[in-house]
Amino acid sequence: MQVITVYENGTARQIEGTIGESLHRALLAEGGEVDSPCGGNQKCGKCVVKAEGALSEMNSEERRLLGSRADSFRLACFATVLGDCSVTILPKAALKVVTDYQPCDAGGETVYSEGFGAAIDIGTTTIAAYLFSPQTKEPLASAGEYNHQQKYGADVITRIAYSKEHGVGVLCDTILHQLSDMLKGLCREAGVSAQELRTLVITGNTTMLHFYAGLYAYPIAIAPYTPASLFGDWYPSLIPEFEHASIYLPPCISAYVGADITCGALASNLAERGGNWMLIDVGTNGEMMLKARDMLACCSTAAGPAFEGAGISCGSGAVPGAIDKVTLCEDKVLYSTIGGGAAKTLCGSGLIDAAAIYLNLEAINRNGKLKEGKSLNIGDSRVTLTQMDIRQLQLAKSAIRAGIDTLLHECGIEYEHLDGILLCGGFGSYLNPCSAGTIGLIPQEWVAKTSAIGNAAGQGAAMILQSKTALKKAHQIAEKAVTVELSTNRFFLDRFMERMAFGEEILSPGRRASKTAPDRNG
Ligand code: FES
Incomplete structure (x- = not known):
């Protein structure tokens, strides 16, 4: 076994790796938080780390994906362990998560009468959680975070593929521990003990609920797309330190239309x-x-994942420094960033704004072709939009x-x-x-x-x-x-x-003759 020294969040620890194993795999096995939208499949170029010691040489594909960062960084899923080495995991910027809430009165009794309750939305990218008491319509506390399963892939298909190869347990454990930590944080903020939190409603897409419940999700990914469950019932809690709670998982509609919808x-x-x-x-x-x-x-x-910034050369989620809005003012391309600092990356809303502006300026044609060069700078920033980004x-x-x-x-x-x-x-x-x-x-x-x-x-x-x-x-x-x-x-x-072409052509939906509901199988 080789020793890998891991520097993360200002701390150092040592983990074991085997010769020929990728740094990505070694880190994930030990709980390292590496950004991995493609799930370690050498496609996205986002698993950037600082690494030194006995590691494989950088190949041309890794160099291409790293671009100008190739002198200082490695991609964790390319670098393989050849002996003792060290790796620094770069800090993840805080993501802007929507946790707004509109108090509403849905009528009737609450589903819980004792203690406190929490509502959780497990999104593929982010998780939002709210703590309530039966007496209040407004949350006592709320929280939003990255879904920590992102290190196994940005989208549900990549994560399902990971779970097929490595077992669903790793994804299940990841979400259960994250939910436990989030709930403890909410309880702390509201001055409530964990024991007093008795009832949880947890929604999410069908795959996220499978991972939460520890169910084998692979059949969701292959025809005829048959989930193990569509939920819609009460379940015992699997969340550490909240095993006493009752959990309701709302009904999903089908394999890809989940309880979130x-x-x-x-x-x-x-x-x-x-x-x-x-x-x-x-x-x-x-x-x-x-x-x-x-x-x-x-x-x-x-x-x-393009709208989440993955697969886009300068792309990111909604993190500080990401361009989130692009506007045109007297022929000048202006932009704003999350947090107001220097532009570092481009998130989904900025990507769509930028494409719209450059379409209007005819720097991109309707077929998505850049008029000149291989990329466009967004305004006066160093953040670029490449031909490949536009295709994505x-x-x-x-x-x-x-x-x-x-x-x-x-x-x-x-x-x-x-x-x-x-x-x-x-x-x-x-x-x-x-x-x-x-x-x-x-x-x-x-x-x-x-x-x-x-x-x-x-x-x-x-x-x-x-x-x-x-x-x-x-x-x-x-x-x-x-x-x-x-x-x-x-x-x-x-x-x-x-619809691959940009803009709007007069293509109406075309009326189907029937005015009855569509067939279940389309
Ligand atoms: S290139 Fe390494 S995780 Fe995507």
């Missing part, structure tokens, strides 16, 4: 709105639900837009018949609808009808905690919603190709 629909009162409305959670998986006449149709489209954005926006078109098509709804679009989730809260319309992520005529509703999944989970009526409604939503499977849907596949 059920809760989002509940929080937005989607099913009971008059007219036709669409709820969209834009993330690595774009989950969406359309309420059309008396139908609820939903789908999920694999947008990939086209793939992501095309997946979302083709999903929107397909749901409308399946329900026989034209764009002008839609009364409004509700964007939920962290990314949806920061997205500029005008930029989204310019690049064609949403139809241009919807820009004025688009509103952000914050963390609707967390809000819905809190509503369930506070109301037996809301719990019942969540089940009604999940039972009524019909999933349109996109992977075999001809219309979706055609639209996906057509």
Whole structure:
């Protein structure tokens, strides 16, 4: 065994590694927090560490991915252990997590009468948690963090692949310990003991709930996409130091439309709105639900991690120093950063703004081709948008837009018949609808009808905690919603190709003859 000295958060420790093992693998086995959107598959170039000692030579691919940082850094999944070595894990910037909450009265009794309760939304990227008492409608404390499972991959498919190879236990343990720490923090802040926290409602997409429950998730990733459970029941707690609590996991709708969308629909009162409305959670998986006449149709489209900043050369999540807004003022490209400091990276909302601005300036054409050179600087910053970044954005926006078109098509709804679009989730809260319309992520005529509703999944989970009526409604939503499977849907596949171009072409959803609910299998 070789000795690897790990420097992390100002502390040093020693772990063991074997010859030929990647630093990434050795670190993960010992709880190291390395950013790894591609799950250690040598694709994303984000597992940057400082490393010295007996390690493999840098190859050309690692050098290409590191670019100008190749003189000082290594990528943990490329560098293999040849003997004793040391590695410094770079500090992770604090992520801006949406934990806003709108007090609401869902009616009826709370699902708990004793002690305190918590509502948690386990997102693929972030986790939001809120602590309540039966007497209060507002949270006593709230918290938001990165999902620590990110080190096993940025999206659900990469994490499922990791769990297939290494077992689901590692992902399960990661989330359970993170939830335990978050809950202890909430209790501390509110002056409540862990024993007094008795009831939890935990929502998330279907894969996140599988990892929470320790269920084998691989069948979700392969046709016919059959989850081990769709939840929708009470379960014993697995969370360390909170084993005494009762846990309710709201119902999922299908393999890729999870309890987060059920809760989002509940929080937005989607099913009971008059007219036709669409709820969209834009993330690595774009989950969406359309309420059309008396139908609820939903789908999920694999947008990939570009909106989370992964796979983008200067990309990052919503961290300090990330460009989050780009505007044009008298032909000058201006930008703002999270925290107001120097621009270091580009997060999803900034990426969409930048693409929209440079499209308007004709520096990028409708097909996504840069007019000159291989990259564009954002304003006067050193943050760039490369040709490859634009291609990643086209793939992501095309997946979302083709999903929107397909749901409308399946329900026989034209764009002008839609009364409004509700964007939920962290990314949806920061997205500029005008930029989204310019690049064609949403139809241009919807820009004025688009509103952000914050963390609707967390809000819905809190509503369930506070109301037996809301719990019942969540089940009604999940039972009524019909999933349109996109992977075999001809219309979706055609639209996906057509929507790769930027901007808006007059391509209506095309009315399907039927005015009844779409088939369960599309
Ligand atoms: S390149 Fe190492 S985790 Fe993606």
